[in-house]
Amino acid sequence: MEENILKRNNVNVTGGGTKTIIFVPGFGCDQNIWRFVAPFFEKEYRVVLFDHVGSGKSDTNAYSSSKYSDLHGYSRDVLDICATLKLKNVVLVGHSVGCMIGMLASIQKPEYFERLIMIGPSPCYLNDPPDYMGGFEKVDLEGLLDMMDMNYIGWANNFSQVIMGNPERPELFKELEESFCSTDPIIASQFAKTTFFSDNREDLKKVVVPSLIMMCSEDTIAPIEVGDYIHRHLSGSTLRLMQATGHCPHMSHPKETIRLICEYLSASR
Template sequence: MVTSILQRNNVNVLGSGSQTLIFAHGFGTDQTAWRNQVAAFRDSYRIILFDHVGAGKSDFAAYSPHRYSSLYSYAEDLLDLCAELKLKDSVLIGHSVSGMVSLLAALVEPQYFRKLVFISASPRYLNDVNYIGGFEQADLDALYAAMAANYYAWASGFAPLAMGNPDKPELAIEYANTLSAIRPDIAQAVVRVIFQSDHREELPRLKTPVDILQSNNDIAVPLEVGQYMVKKIANSTLTNISTTGHLPHISAPETVTRAIASCLAQI
């Protein structure tokens, strides 16, 4: 039996309005990470929520490390979803890895997307010549080893680093819980795909407008990354939002919601 796209990615359609917003989550979370933004926008917009395969309530039987060995496969899933729902001129708000997933999708089928909004996105996480990505390969190798040694201990330690906001420890606990809900083998494979990816060459090819929202003290995405992307993507803007950590839509939801609303107001 072939699982439908809507079942595979646990797609939910909410709200109403002439403009469609697609919310795409990052690693270690699922569509519930957007609950505050959904509450803010559902009265005025049609909202599409989904879980990447391997996350949340997606169909785990659809996951294979071979199929999902690059971000292109996640982009294909996103395009399948858009085709199934007959979307056009949507605004996609993508957190972390979903920024590049949406970029790859928009390069293939630009008619689906009116605008992309990146939150804590990065085209490459590794430092390179004349490029600050934030990590050396040795850093990532140590991270992979820690995940392999004891995934749940790693999740408990990584969550507060990624979330930031030590004055709100409950947020790190929430993130640790969603990290721990992922099958360890899937988490380890997906993290390698994300952290070893390099999509810098695709940035100049993008014609879809992009608003880049960047947080401060983000363990995964240094401020230089946003500055790099805005130089490489022709039709783009960069906004440093007054938030800290890699998951600002969770840790400072009102600030992020206002920033998204500002992006939507420019359409």
């Protein structure tokens, strides 16, 4: 069973530290996106990397449309990994929807986690005026999903540029595009629906693990207003606005990402 879980999520453990840090990818990404950040922590931490089922080198035979139609299915995988590796007091670093996946895991098993670090989180991508502006109208997201179904390659090219930002560095969005294209379109489409139509605003008040919220200064996917909302509703949270732009600062601005994480963890000791 333990071997199956590690294979299912393509779990890789590096580093020689006494503490553990686990990195949770966002939509359409595998663990390779952490390669500019994760190695920095290997001296002090046991670093745990994994792929969501359906992404990277995970076991796609383990994919279940019913399980993964909800973010709780992905959070159960995180808890399975923690239980298999016998982890406690973990620092969880999530990106984008990976933040909500990690948050849901912490609500179910708070004893597993010491800190949550959220990079570009959003509890709800849909606008719900006047109190909440997630960045998208429903018709926009429906159009995005329709494009995925009609022209997946074209969608991957367009959406990777929207997510990454930083147009002066085309190699970054090309890498993201390749990551999208390496994923089964059917699985990617369902993960997109699960991600963009999720609403975890009510879950924010259930979190008891202290957290750091890192928001980019210009981010189409997770606007600054979303970070402000999370900070107001998430007790024990710290909000940092990054100089980085785009939605993937761990790829485009890894030095700033590492610095803010380290500053937060140092201040927490």
